[in-house]
Amino acid sequence: MKTRYTSLLVTLMVIIFMYLPIVMLVTQSFNASKYGGRWTGFSLKWYEALFKDSSVINAATNTLIVAFVATVISTGIGTCAAWVLHRYKFSTLQKAHYGLVYSPLVVPDVLMGISLLLMFVSARVELSLTTVILAHITFCVSFVTFTVLARLQDFDFNIIQAAQDLGAGGFRIFLKILLPLLGPGIAAGAMMAFTLSMDDFVVTFFVGGPGSTTLPVKVYGMMKHGPPSIINALSVIFMALTFTVAIAGQFFTRKKA
Amino acid sequence: MKKYLSFLASAFFAVVCIALLGCGKRTPQLNVYMWSDYIDMDLVKEFEKENGCKVVIDIFDSNEFMYSKIKAGSAGYDVILPTSYMAKVMYDQKMIETLDKSKLPNAKFIDKNYLNTLAADKTLQYSIPYMLGYTCVAYDKNKVGELPDTWAVFGNEKYKGRMTLLNDRREAVGAALFFLGKSMNSVDDKDLEKAKELLIKWKKNLAKFDNEVYKAGLQSGEFLVVQGYSGDLFQVIAESPNLAYMCPKEGISVSCDDWVIPVTSNNKDLAYKFINFMTSPKNAAKNMEFTCYCSPVPEARQYVSKDNQNHPGMFIPAELYKRGELIRDLGADNAKFIKIWDEVKLAK
Numbered sequence A: 001m002k003t004r005y006t007s008l009l010v011t012l013m014v015i016i017f018m019y020l021p022i023v024m025l026v027t028q029s030f031n032a033s034k035y036g037g038r039w040t041g042f043s044l045k046w047y048e049a050l051f052k053d054s055s056v057i058n059a060a061t062n063t064l065i066v067a068f069v070a071t072v073i074s075t076g077i078g079t080c081a082a083w084v085l086h087r088y089k090f091s092t093l094q095k096a097h098y099g100l101v102y103s104p105l106v107v108p109d110v111l112m113g114i115s116l117l118l119m120f121v122s123a124r125v126e127l128s129l130t131t132v133i134l135a136h137i138t139f140c141v142s143f144v145t146f147t148v149l150a151r152l153q154d155f156d157f158n159i160i161q162a163a164q165d166l167g168a169g170g171f172r173i174f175l176k177i178l179l180p181l182l183g184p185g186i187a188a189g190a191m192m193a194f195t196l197s198m199d200d201f202v203v204t205f206f207v208g209g210p211g212s213t214t215l216p217v218k219v220y221g222m223m224k225h226g227p228p229s230i231i232n233a234l235s236v237i238f239m240a241l242t243f244t245v246a247i248a249g250q251f252f253t254r255k256k257a
Numbered sequence B: 001m002k003k004y005l006s007f008l009a010s011a012f013f014a015v016v017c018i019a020l021l022g023c024g025k026r027t028p029q030l031n032v033y034m035w036s037d038y039i040d041m042d043l044v045k046e047f048e049k050e051n052g053c054k055v056v057i058d059i060f061d062s063n064e065f066m067y068s069k070i071k072a073g074s075a076g077y078d079v080i081l082p083t084s085y086m087a088k089v090m091y092d093q094k095m096i097e098t099l100d101k102s103k104l105p106n107a108k109f110i111d112k113n114y115l116n117t118l119a120a121d122k123t124l125q126y127s128i129p130y131m132l133g134y135t136c137v138a139y140d141k142n143k144v145g146e147l148p149d150t151w152a153v154f155g156n157e158k159y160k161g162r163m164t165l166l167n168d169r170r171e172a173v174g175a176a177l178f179f180l181g182k183s184m185n186s187v188d189d190k191d192l193e194k195a196k197e198l199l200i201k202w203k204k205n206l207a208k209f210d211n212e213v214y215k216a217g218l219q220s221g222e223f224l225v226v227q228g229y230s231g232d233l234f235q236v237i238a239e240s241p242n243l244a245y246m247c248p249k250e251g252i253s254v255s256c257d258d259w260v261i262p263v264t265s266n267n268k269d270l271a272y273k274f275i276n277f278m279t280s281p282k283n284a285a286k287n288m289e290f291t292c293y294c295s296p297v298p299e300a301r302q303y304v305s306k307d308n309q310n311h312p313g314m315f316i317p318a319e320l321y322k323r324g325e326l327i328r329d330l331g332a333d334n335a336k337f338i339k340i341w342d343e344v345k346l347a348k
Helices: A001-027 A046-053 A054-087 A092-106 A110-120 A129-153 A157-166 A170-199 A202-207 A215-224 A229-256 B002-022 B041-051 B064-072 B085-093 B105-109 B112-117 B150-157 B169-179 B189-203 B214-220 B230-239 B267-278 B281-291 B298-305 B318-323 B332-347
Strands: B030-032 B056-061 B129-142 B164-165 B206-209 B223-228 B242-248 B252-259 B325-327
Touching: A046 A229, A054 A092, A054 A229, A092 A129, A092 B105, A092 B223, A110 A129, A110 A202, A129 A170, A129 A202, A157 A170, A170 A215, A170 A229, A202 A215, A202 B056, A202 B064, A215 A229, A215 B056, A229 B189, B030 B267, B041 B056, B041 B223, B041 B267, B041 B281, B064 B085, B085 B252, B105 B267, B105 B298, B112 B318, B129 B150, B129 B169, B129 B214, B129 B230, B129 B267, B129 B281, B150 B164, B150 B169, B150 B189, B150 B298, B164 B230, B169 B189, B169 B223, B169 B252, B189 B332, B214 B230, B223 B230, B230 B242, B252 B318, B267 B281, B281 B298, B318 B325
Parallel strands: B030 B056, B164 B206, B164 B223, B252 B325
Antiparallel strands: B129 B223, B129 B242, B129 B252
């Protein structure tokens, strides 16, 4: 009996710790007060201000463009890398490759940001949204690779041999066997890349050029100077979007199964 | 096959998007690098219309981050707005231009009193001051009553755990130095040692050192006394009638953000026009009302609305100029502040 209460308590605590901040955020976004220290009445003015503030909208668009492009490209590269790493894992070349892919996971962001900036500057590349995208691809690739690699660990290669026996070509094997079986791994990697890219502040700050302010950079700036209330409203909109996408995703996958 | 094609199509679409973003640069573009929410966007739009150009504003949240980025060679910005001490460092390292004053006719409006007393760049050689702010103390007068204007309040155990000082070594150590009757830019080892001990004593009464949530905390009643930046505090006080402020008589720190032009700018003429535009009294007034900070352009006062004529953030009382002190770059002696700040942070 005792364990049941303990687990109930733990579950409750987890729910409170996970969702109370979100509830607070949603409530605060409707608070008329600028700094949110006191409830001064229900108001939609921060949502109105948000839609009028072109700099926030711009930053949000930049973030989405970067996250989308970086995810698509890094998922492609990362999946190929994982495949090669797994297939030829006993070759020395791939061991070196493994080390190279692994290192961005442990290198601190500041180092990565400043070294990428130095590289772009010495290569005389003009800093812009493109350099931000390139930088994001760089660190996203590692995360995608390791997620897909984990999926490959329990992949049964006999299936591929069986397909080859039955006369399937390389492209067909990729489409009909690899993609569906690795799909969940690839999707997980892509989602991770997307969130990491949306979140990144340090690397983006260094490699961004004029006009490439993204949402995290903007939010940090607003924390110091300016009202956090607009950010609350924006977060609620983003959250509503993510929830809709997640629920829709679940709905569609359930239908298939 | 379909999946594969749609993947290709979306990748292609993305590449086209980037390419399009890259070549939309027909009209001249001015890239400004500054603090967030620190300029009236209507004025920026007016400037765009007047000069047929596009203004892109990017933001940074710390002088040091911005410095390391520009120092590493990040180019493309035409106007930057660092704090005075950082502008000096950048000028000494030849990262910013010596200004051509013939292109800045409005520089004549800059307050002589400010230039002669506080300013770091007294002859406007490399920077044009934009906004002045100071650090003061705000408190909840319903709960603590009227406070005398002194830094001593942070030694009062009655408010233990309900006070905050800024999480900034120059501001926090500076407050302790002021209380001891010294300059906040003092690098004398004895002074600093005493300031350290005092600050450790104060720390026992503090909830924390904080730069961001003190505004909301003061409003909600979590904190009773906070050290904070004038522009922000006056915006909070305007919302909550139970709050008040005081400027400690021992001294207060004043800081100024200055317009500078980096040597890497591709559009210097437009940059001069922008700085000149923002320095005109009428526009300075608009920016003051937007930020609640003080523009060092005295003639702006006539354009400020009646309600704000005596706003303590927008018009720094003359006597504060006497008690005020600008944070200066200390060069190698910065290490001393870093050292005692670490010791304060570690002290129990």
